[in-house]
Each structure stands twice: as structure tokens, then as C-alpha cells.
Amino acid sequence: MAEYRRRGGNDDLPRPTAKRLQRPSWRDTRLVVGVLLMLVATVGGATAMRHYDSSVEVLQAAHTLVPGQRIDSDDVRTVKVRVDGAAKIYFSGADAAPDGEVLREVRPGELLPRSAVGDGSQVQVSTVALPVDAAQSATLVRGSIVDVWVSTKAKSSTGQESYEAPQRIILRALVAQVPQQSGGLSVSSGQGAVHVLVPEAKVAAVLAAVNQGAKVNLVPAAGSPLKGS
The missing domain is CATH 3.90.1210 (Type Iii Antifreeze Protein Isoform Hplc 12)
Structure with missing residues (x-):
């Protein structure tokens, strides 16, 4: 009697062979193309930034x-x-x-x-040195904006020194220089005074008031830069 052998099971099925990962090579076209695309994008972006930078x-x-x-x-x-x-x-x-x-x-x-x-x-102002108390000058800085008020000496039959009511003679004058604080109680004139930019038309009146011994007060305008602000 003839014998028949039945083929079955998994022994006769093909088995896949595992492939090892290979390191990319410069001969790999995909790698070369990828690197070139990155370089083109980088150079193009930098060029575009320089082109559109309007600063x-x-x-x-x-x-x-x-x-x-x-x-x-x-x-x-x-x-x-x-x-x-x-x-x-x-x-x-x-x-x-x-x-x-x-x-x-x-x-x-x-x-x-x-x-x-x-x-x-073309400059329409002159720098005038104004004698003020040290307490006033201590709060001012170069660039402060001040109103200039003066009180002229009043005539007195008793011989006592007195002053008239203060009057504002300059509005929003610019401080060009302030004295260095040296510990004194006051500044009198010249080097120790506050240097203010006075319009040409007001210079004569300011000098006359100072020469006649008037009291000068510098009142900072609203929003003016001050020491410590």
C-alpha cells in the first residue's frame, strides 16, 4: 500500500531574516539631499532677514x-x-x-x-548764574525746568531789611548747571550759583534784579527732572 506523507505545521513556511541597521553614508542620496535642503533654508532665512531688516x-x-x-x-x-x-x-x-x-x-x-x-x-538764550539757597539747588539737576521768581528789596524807614512780594519773571527756564554741594549753608554767586538759560529778552531784567540784591527763588515746574527722581 502506498504511503502518503501529509505536509503540515509551520516548518515549511519561509522565515524573514532580520536586517541590521546600517550607518548612513555620504553615498546615500537621501542624506545628501536632506543636508543640502537644510543649508539652503538656513542661508535663505538669513538673507531674507537682512533684506527685510529696515533698522x-x-x-x-x-x-x-x-x-x-x-x-x-x-x-x-x-x-x-x-x-x-x-x-x-x-x-x-x-x-x-x-x-x-x-x-x-x-x-x-x-x-x-x-x-x-x-x-x-541761532541760539536765543544766554546762561545766567543765579544765587539761590543751597536747599533749592540741592534738589535740581542739569535739565531741570524751573520758574524764576524774584523778590526785590523794599524801602524801609526803620533800616530793617525787607522784600517786596515775589514776582515770576521767567516761565519754564532750563537749568544748565548746578553747583557742587560742599556742605555750606548757602551759595552766593558765581561758581556756587545755579546756571539757568534765560531768553535774550529777559537777560537785562534778571541781571538788574540780581545786582540790586533781590532774592531769587527757582520753583521746579510740574514734571521737571529732579535729583533722585
Whole structure:
């Protein structure tokens, strides 16, 4: 009798062979293409940023600049800004210190406009030294805005010194220089006085009051920069 062998089970099924992971090679086209795409994206992004970066370097006031002052390198610093037409409105950061004199007050941190510097003949104020009490000058800084009040001496038959009611003779004057505090009780004149920018039309009246021994008071305007503020 013939014998039949039945084939069955899993012994006769093909078995998959595990493949080992291979390290990528520069000869792998996909790796080369991927690296090239990354390089193109990086270079393209940097180029686009430079193309669309509209910022320019301009000069900025490092501290208060006052009319009549000549500007040197310590008075300004270079900053980058994005302002339409900035190169035409403000002094470029590539320039040296502007040649000329400050024509108007420029606050610390303010961009330096070309219109604020020019010929000294255009300055319409003069610096006048005003004697004030040390308590008043101690609160002031360069750039403070003050109203100038004076009290003229009153005529007295008794010989006692007295003064008329104070009158405001200058509104919102700019302080150009304050005295160094040396521990004295008061400042009288000259080096110890507060230097204030006085409009040309008011200089004569201010000097007359000071020369006649009037009391001078400097009252800070609202919002004026003060020492410690």
C-alpha cells in the first residue's frame, strides 16, 4: 500500500531574516539631499532677514543737551531704530559728533534730530548764574525746568531789611548747571550759583534784579527732572 506523507505545521513556511541597521553614508542620496535642503533654508532665512531688516543706526543723547552746548563723543551714543526716513531726520550713527551747537533742549535717550544742531548764532538764550539757597539747588539737576521768581528789596524807614512780594519773571527756564554741594549753608554767586538759560529778552531784567540784591527763588515746574527722581 502506498504511503502518503501529509505536509503540515509551520516548518515549511519561509522565515524573514532580520536586517541590521546600517550607518548612513555620504553615498546615500537621501542624506545628501536632506543636508543640502537644510543649508539652503538656513542661508535663505538669513538673507531674507537682512533684506527685510529696515533698522538703521542713529545718534541718541546720553544725557541732557542744552542750547549753546557743543557736542562731543561722550554726549551721544549709537542705537538701532526702525523709523521711516530716520537717516534724513536724525544724525547717523556712522557720523562723528555733529559739528555745531545745540539749538534746543534734547532730553536723555532722545534721538538727536538734525534740526536740533546748528550755528551758534541761532541760539536765543544766554546762561545766567543765579544765587539761590543751597536747599533749592540741592534738589535740581542739569535739565531741570524751573520758574524764576524774584523778590526785590523794599524801602524801609526803620533800616530793617525787607522784600517786596515775589514776582515770576521767567516761565519754564532750563537749568544748565548746578553747583557742587560742599556742605555750606548757602551759595552766593558765581561758581556756587545755579546756571539757568534765560531768553535774550529777559537777560537785562534778571541781571538788574540780581545786582540790586533781590532774592531769587527757582520753583521746579510740574514734571521737571529732579535729583533722585
